[in-house]
Every structure is written in structure tokens, then in C-alpha cells.
Amino acid sequence: MLSVKNLQVQVEGKEILHGIDLQIKPGEVHAIMGPNGSGKSTFSNVLMGHSKYKVTNGEIEFRGQNLLELEPEERARLGMFLAFQYPKEIPGVSLVSFLRAAYNAVRKDKDPISLYHFKKLLEEKMELIGLSSTFMSRSLNEGFSGGEKKKVEILQMAMLEPRLAILDETDSGLDIDALKTICETVQAIRSPKQSILLITHYPRILDYITPDKVHVLMNGKIVMEDGERLARKLEEQGYDYVREKMGIKSLGLKIVN
Ligand code: ADP
Ligand code: MG
Numbered sequence: 001m002l003s004v005k006n007l008q009v010q011v012e013g014k015e016i017l018h019g020i021d022l023q024i025k026p027g028e029v030h031a032i033m034g035p036n037g038s039g040k041s042t043f044s045n046v047l048m049g050h051s052k053y054k055v056t057n058g059e060i061e062f063r064g065q066n067l068l069e070l071e072p073e074e075r076a077r078l079g080m081f082l083a084f085q086y087p088k089e090i091p092g093v094s095l096v097s098f099l100r101a102a103y104n105a106v107r108k109d110k111d112p113i114s115l116y117h118f119k120k121l122l123e124e125k126m127e128l129i130g131l132s133s134t135f136m137s138r139s140l141n142e143g144f145s146g147g148e149k150k151k152v153e154i155l156q157m158a159m160l161e162p163r164l165a166i167l168d169e170t171d172s173g174l175d176i177d178a179l180k181t182i183c184e185t186v187q188a189i190r191s192p193k194q195s196i197l198l199i200t201h202y203p204r205i206l207d208y209i210t211p212d213k214v215h216v217l218m219n220g221k222i223v224m225e226d227g228e229r230l231a232r233k234l235e236e237q238g239y240d241y242v243r244e245k246m247g248i249k250s251l252g253l254k255i256v257n
Contacts, residue, residue, distance in 0.1 A: 007058035034217035079163030083153035147178035183208030
């Protein structure tokens, strides 16, 4: 599904990612965890094709295609989706028209959906995620609370049905009830073949969505990888656990350094 090899990335002339390797198979849930400033959002922006980030080395293959040759829209059409850490407010563009445009754009080869049918579909998903249908006609994200903005991101994921959904700190700024609702929605809308890349600072979201694999990103490198138990360790001991382990070859843990 996704294969990243030796990915090196610069922003404004400064190298932020120093050689990332990551493979995600269909249906797998992976978590990238790391302290603030470690390069998590940089990685997700590069996957989606943000023009500010320059790939200086390495390869990314997504569903058999060279991702780095594709424009962001083509990546979306191929089934990649990014839920932003900081969703933008777009005054004057209603939630329904924004989502319908995105929906029609990723299904370019099919006939555009009628507004009537789109609204019906959207209403179903909004109910599932606990957003009142009155939000439909409001300007996108304008005046929405932090939790409502994150719900809109997941609503978009529910409508677009991506093959790989990248959730960049969807948990940050959410209270426990909103986090629970969002995670339950993600589980409910997921198809078995859909892969998820959860990017997070705190292990809490992993209480609700169990990852197959956890990667720890620090200073632009993946320094540790393991199954779900690694998230437990980080929950108990914080990132000091990783700092202490680095250099100590411990059994059962792959330490990449
Ligand atoms: P994280 O998401 O893990 O908190 P980021 O990927 O946002 O980390 O940032 C990693 C590093 O890259 C930080 O030092 C940050 O200041 C820098 N950086 C990220 N994006 C930009 C940008 N657009 N311009 C300049 N520096 C950036
Ligand atoms: Mg970030």
C-alpha cells in the first residue's frame, strides 16, 4: 500500500527528516509518535504533496505508483487523505459545498453527485459523528470549536473513503468525550482494506484505536518500532523511555538508530 524508503526532506533549506523508512500494508493501522518538533507534520505534509517541503532523497510508493511524481489532487484520487492538525477556516464556502467539491474531485471519472443525494449521504455521516446538520450551511470551520473542526476532518474522511487515511494529531485539543466519539466514528466508517496512519504526541488515542505497529519519530528519524506495547511503555514513562533505551540493545525491540 505505502512504502517509504530513506526519505529525506528539507524545509526552507533545513533538513527536517533524515531518512525515514516505513511500510504500511492494506488494512493496517500504524502510529507515528514523537515529541513536538520531531517532524511528524512534516512527514504527513510530504505524503500529501505540500509544495513547501522538498524531498532531497528517497522514494515513496503508494498503491504501486511513484507518489513523488503526483500532484496533491492525484494523490487524493489515488486514495490518500490527510486530516489536518490545524484545519483551516474558509469564510464564504459552506461545509456542504466544500465537501461536495472534494467528493466530486476524487471521483473525477464518475458523474458528479446531485446536491440532493450528496446531502442525504452527508446527513447520515454527520449523525454518525455527532455533528448537527445545521453545520452544513455554515462557512467551513469558521467559528467552529476545536472539537468540531476535527469532526469535520473525520466527516471528510467518511465521505471520501480513502485507502490510506493520515490523521495528524486528530486527538490534540479534544476533550475525552469528543476523542471517544471521533475514534468510534473512525472504527465505524472503516473498511477492512483501509489503512490508517495515526500521528500523535500522546498515547491516549491508541486506547481507542489499536495500532498494528508503533513507530517513534525523534529529531527527524524513526528511532524505535514495535507493536502496541510500545505505546503502553510511552504512556507509563514518556519519551524518556526511548531516550534511555537508545544505545541499549534490548530484546524484542527493534532499535533503529
Ligand atoms: P511535529 O509535527 O512533530 O511537531 P513538525 O513537522 O511540525 O513537527 O516540525 C518539525 C521541525 O520542522 C520543526 O523544527 C519546525 O519548526 C520545522 N518546520 C516544519 N514546517 C516548517 C515550515 N513550513 N517552515 C519552517 N520550518 C518548519
Ligand atoms: Mg505536528
